[in-house]
Amino acid sequence: MLLITICVGSSCSLRGSDELAMELQKLIKKEQLEGLVDIVGAFCMDLCSKGVSVRVGDAQFSGIKPEQAEEFFYKEIISRADRKLLSRNPD
Numbered sequence: 001m002l003l004i005t006i007c008v009g010s011s012c013s014l015r016g017s018d019e020l021a022m023e024l025q026k027l028i029k030k031e032q033l034e035g036l037v038d039i040v041g042a043f044c045m046d047l048c049s050k051g052v053s054v055r056v057g058d059a060q061f062s063g064i065k066p067e068q069a070e071e072f073f074y075k076e077i078i079s080r081a082d083r084k085l086l087s088r089n090p091d
């Protein structure tokens with residue numbers, strides 16, 4: 001399971017963390033990655049001044065805007081999800 005952790009602290013909420021989460025959820029569904037990629041919320045990650053903070057597995061990102069959801073998904077999430085999938089199904 002690849003976990004996407006999105007900060008829902010007040011600063012990130014004001015910058016659109018809910019909207020970002022919804023957009024990423026739609027993309028997970030579109031790519032049929034349910035059960036392989038999941039989204040959870042987290043409180044402040046101490047990177048408030050940079051914009052919405054997101055963790056993808058162990059990788060930390062900040063300043064992600066909701067309108068960048070698709071670009072972020074295909075650049076940073078799908079490759080990590082593929083690796084998880086391959087390690088689960090080595091054949």
Ligand code: FES
Pocket residue numbers: 007008009010011012013043044045046047048052053
């Ligand atoms: S509120 Fe999101 S990093 Fe602080």
